[in-house]
Amino acid sequence: MKQKKFETTNLNIGFMPLTDCAPLVVAKEMGIFEKWGLAVNLLKQNSWATLRDKLHSQLLDAAQMLAPMPIASNLGLGCAKTDIITPFVLSRNGNAITLSKQLHQQVLATLVENKVSLPFAAGHLRAVIKHRKLLGNKLKFATVFPHSCHFYQLHSYFINSGIDINDIDIVVIPPANMVSALASGEIDGFCAGGPWNAMSVAQGIGFTGVTSVDIWPDFPEKVLAMKSSFQQQNRQTINALLAALSEACSWLKSVENRFEAALMLTQKKYLDAPVAVIAPSLLGSCLTLQNSEPRLVQGYNSFTRDVSGEQNKPLVQEGLKILEHMTLCEQVSPCEDSRTDSILISGIYREDIYQQAMAELDAKKLVHLKQPVSDKVHQNS
Amino acid sequence: MNDKNKLSLPSKLNVLLVEIEQHKTTPIEVSLDPERYHIVRVSHSGLSLLKAVESLEPDIIIIDIESPDRDMFESLNQISNSKPRPVIMFSEQDDTNTINELVRLGVSAYVVGEINKVRVKSIIDIAMARFSENQLLKNELKLTKEKLSTQKNVEKAKLWLMQTKDYNETQAYHCLRKMAMDNSQKMDEVAKNMLSVAAIFEGTK
Structure with missing residues (x-):
């Protein structure tokens, strides 16, 4: 089969050990990268x-990033301004807010029925927030990074219930320390991704009342990011990379495969966590409280969008929503001209690169259909 | 020899040493001159580390680049109003390009592997110097931005005068300057007042 020449076949890709790094791990473990002619090194990162x-300084060629991070890089928020783009959404949803067991019990005590319906409404916290503020010891919530959907979702969660965000404290804690901080009472709750919510519940120290599906349904969570110059110099390689990831994400649609993916993630080089805390969210089940029935949350971890042609497309309108929340949280000053915002975001959330890679993928599939024999040869080779 | 430079620095620098594994930072600690640096080691992570930063008010923070706690320091300047501090990274990766790149990207300094006494002093000095230089640049940028917006106001006011009073540019400028001198105000203030009055007129037209 005729194949366009790759500029490079070796790629170093950085990832964080979280449940939603699944597409990268699946593509690696199932040999999908190899099938597309790529030799990918997955490098685990700690922060x-x-x-x-490392991505900015090109120690990594590409990386799994929090959806707001490429925008923060372009605006120079907390770092030197760098041209980072994303041509691919790796995952949607996956976050949840977990309260400490103590806080959960305090809330129950304020309610007549001694029971809360799910998703847990922030309004139930109002009495405790007021009480703790009077004591001069505000409720403390943690999130994983200043420029993360977790941070903006936590904000939205409180603001949408009419709670003044100044009445609580929000701090940043590395995900790996989240569970111990909750156990020690340093924080009263957190917003993080998997497996940390399920782990708190499994250890009997937390109550997961609400997921990001309830706050911002189907919103991009992790994206594949790279330097704009790197994509320009390696167009064919990146197209193949996107094709491989697209295949991995499609593979992750079936429930049986999800379970298999959970097993892959348990390995030491990836999450190094038991399957009992990794599998539930992948299977659409949210552990809420120890010894309680889990809650069914459709699409708790989602790796594709159910819209033809947009399965993993980084939508500009979603990038604009992130920018809006960055402004709301006073991380950036508002821009007077909304057109400028659109120009900025369409240069970061690259719908065009995604579309082009997928068009090439479709063209290749057509060739395969017409030539079933050569297809088999290709797969065997 | 460098006694003159030394005088401008506070007598003893507070150094916060954040370690993941006990054995790893020991070479750094040993190489820090106790006459010059007051070293506080912390191995705990999470919020207690933040509290240590608050209570100690370190002049400099030394942390392993692979430490998960980096994200927390990242948020210090973003979420709380803490004073920015120079942060020195250390790592066992020995790659000159990495160091150069990371330093260019804003990490104040980068220490690789085991270090000796002579080097650590200069590394910290350079980090402090670089950091204050960066802060100066940041302040300068802020001033320049203010200046630019001032110029914008004056330009707008000039334009308004030229359009409504048929002045040429020089006349418009002189008019503004005279008003500023007569009222002993800054040109920017005069321009701002003029523009706000102009806005009222525009509205009633």
């Missing part, structure tokens, strides 16, 4: 800031 610095 978002270091992952970002």
Whole structure:
């Protein structure tokens, strides 16, 4: 089969050990990268800031990033301004807000029925928030990074219930320390991705009342990011990379495959966590409280969008929503001209690169259909 | 020899040493001159580390680049109003390009592997100097931005005068300057007042 020449076949891709790094791990473990002619090294990172610095300094060719991070890089928020783009959404949803067991019990005590319906409404916290503010010891919530959907979702969660965000404290804690901080009472709750919510519940120290599906349904969570110059110099390689990831994400649609993916993620080089805390969210089940029935949350971890041609497309309108929340949280000053915002975001959320890669993928599939024999040969080779 | 430079620095620098594994930072600690640096080691992570930063008010923070706590320091300047501080990274990766790139990207300094006494002093000095230089640049940028917006106001007011009073540019400028001198105000203030009055007129037209 005729194949366009790759500029490079070796890629170093950074990831964080979280449940939604599944597409990268699946593509690696199932040999999908190889099938597309790529030799990919997956490099585990410990902090978002270091992952970002390594991507900026080209120690990493590409990386799994929090959806707001490419925008923060372009605006120079917390780092030197760098042209980072994303041509691919790796995952949607996946976050949840977990309260400490103590806070959960305090809330129950304020309610007549001694029971809350799910998703847990922030309004139930109002009495405790007021009480703790009077004591001069505000409720403390943690999130994983200043420029993360977790941070904006936590904000939205409180603001949408009419709670003054100044009445609570929000701090940043590395995800790996989240569970111990909750256990020690340093924080009263957190917003993070998997497996940290399920782990708190499994350890009997937390109550997961609300997921990002309830706050911002089907919103991009992690994206594949790279330097704009790197994509320009390696167009064919990146197209193949996107094709491979698109295949991995499609594979992740079936429930049986999800379970298999959970098993892959348990490995030491990836999450190094038990399957009992990784699998539930992948299977659309949200552990809420120890010894309670889990809650069914459709699409708790989603790796594709159910819209033809937009399965993993980085939509400009969603990038604009992130920018809007960055402004709301006073991380950026508002821009007077909304057109400028659109120009900025369409240069970061690259719908065009995604479309082009997928068009090439479709063209290749057509060739395969017409030539079933050569297709088999290709797969065997 | 460098006694003159030394005088401008506070007598003893507070250094916060954040470590993941106990053995790893020891070479750094050993190489820090106790006469010059007051070293506080912390191995705990999470919020207690933030509290240590608050209570100690370190002049400099030394942290392993692979530490998960980096994200927390990242948020210090974003979420709380803490004073920015120079941060020195250290790592066992020995790659000159990495160091150069990271330093260019704003990490104040980068220490690789084991270091000796002589080097650590200069590394910290350079980090401090770079950091204050960066802060100066940041302040300068802020001033320049203010200046630019001032110029914008004056330009707008000039334009308004030229359009409504048929002045040429020089006349418009002189008019503004005279008003500023007569009222002992800054040109920017005069321009701003003029523009706000103009806005009222525009509205009633």
